Amino acid sequence: MSRMTRRRMMQAMAGGAVVAGSVLPGRASAQEGPIKIGGIFPLTGAGSVFGNQNFQGVEIAVDLINDRGGIGGRKIALFKGDGHTPQAAISETSRLAAREGVRIFTGSSTSAVGMVASQEAERNGAFYWEGMAVANGFTERGFKNVFRVGLDAGGLGRPAPLYIGEALAALMKTQPKDFRIAVIAEDSAFGVDVSSAAIAEAKARGIAVVLHELYSAKTTDLSPLVLKLRSLKPDAIIATQFINDAVLLQRQMKEMRYRPPAFIGTSAGHSTLSFADAIGDDVNGIFSSSYPTDANPASLSAATQADRDEFLKRYQDKYKVVPAVQESLGFVVGMSLIRDVIGKAKGGEAADLREAALAADVPNGAYINGWGMKFDAKGQNTRAFGSVVQWQARRMVSVFPAANKLADPILVPLPGWDAR
Structure with missing residues (x-):
């Protein structure tokens, strides 16, 4: 060699x-x-x-x-x-x-x-x-x-109706069985899967779903949807949106003077600081079924x-x-x-x-959002859970479940645009 x-x-x-x-x-x-x-x-x-x-x-x-x-x-x-x-x-x-x-x-x-x-x-x-x-x-x-x-999608979709059934309906002085929701979503796999999970949980809890509508996230006009929502008069809207369509809907609802008694996003467009930057103080009072933004320090x-x-x-x-x-x-x-x-x-x-x-067998409370870590055979973390946050003073604050709760909700029901 x-x-x-x-x-x-x-x-x-x-x-x-x-x-x-x-x-x-x-x-x-x-x-x-x-x-x-x-x-x-x-x-x-x-x-x-x-x-x-x-x-x-x-x-x-x-x-x-x-x-x-x-x-x-x-x-x-x-x-x-x-x-x-x-x-x-x-x-x-x-x-x-x-x-x-x-x-x-x-x-x-x-x-x-x-x-x-x-x-x-x-x-x-x-x-x-x-x-x-x-x-x-x-x-x-x-x-x-x-x-x-x-x-997974259920982890984002389920907390919204869970919160309605366990807390929000009572705050709005009604029973879950008498509560009516409209579920809207952009039509990607994200929107379809998350909104479907929300509907399944709502039906399991006896909450009436008066609308399930999908649309393209690239749309530049949601006014027909706003008209439909106004005519149906749901007690709450559960929305799965990205940032552009989330902002568009809020702006067009304001332009058309329609506001539901409660609005619950499902993370994505409703759980980013860009949402608050875009609509200002109008963000206050909006909920989001979300990844936990924070946890109660005691947990x-x-x-x-x-x-x-x-x-x-x-x-x-x-x-x-x-x-x-x-x-x-x-x-x-x-x-x-x-x-x-x-x-x-x-x-x-x-x-x-x-x-x-x-x-891995990491207990709940080991990560800053309250999660732990334990995987099933398919590779899904079984100790990840969703929470409900609310925009208060243009910051997201955890209000549900108890392990993540940092404050009581405000602006329930949402005041009309003229009252803000």
Whole structure:
């Protein structure tokens, strides 16, 4: 064997050792390099509001863990992948896997992005950790290395009628059996699945559904829907919307002088600071069946309360704004993946991470939103739960369930536009 041939073989072997070392989270030397995580989020385009907020929450988790020494002495390197369309999500997942050697991915803010990014990660033999995509089919594809730490569609849809039945109806001086709701939603998988879950829960509780209407989220005119709602006079509207159509509906209801006694969103467009920025003080009194934005501190462990304080301080210092639902969720996604899966895995291959995820038994109250973590066989976290928040003084405040409640609701029923 020639000297040149031997040199090339040694270089190839050394290169292979670096690639392998770059994904192992064990207690090896820091010379192996950082643990690489690829974040596939819509950072530009229509979904960029949610995508950037989610990514920033993950980023704060990475910063905090790195400042605490990393995992086994190794730092976390977070790579950006702009999944502004499903095709872009596929391309970015493939790019980070091939060019950067990323074998661990997280995302994704929308079901459209999460479905394809997770499929591409599975195809590449990588591990995928989902936070916000809620489509029911996400965990029904038989993938081995894809996990969802966040809610499914039912987790977002059910809390709204639960809250009506257990609290809101009484506050409005009526019985659940006499309560009438209109359910409206944009017509993607997100809107269809979440609104269907809300309707199923409402019917199970004897709450009358007087309307279920789907429309395109790209619409520029919801006035026909407003006219229909005004004629039906529901006690509450349950709406599944993205940011543009959520703002459009509120503006057109105001223009047409129609306001329901209660309005309950289901996260997405109703659980982002951009919603309040767009409609100002008119946001106050609106509810959202949502990911928990916060938890009652009494329900959290001392360590989790410390995490919460660190998150709030770091986020406000870095981004100059108080974090809301998407940011908080991103932080939980990052902490659960890095600390409780990567940090507990025997190695960095997808099979090692899968084993650690399935073995995880993290009690409720271990994360800043009150969640814990325990996966079923399909990769769905059974300790993720939805809550109901209300906009008060242009900030989201948890009002339901008791473990998350921070304040009593206000403006029930909603005053008319002329009374505000």
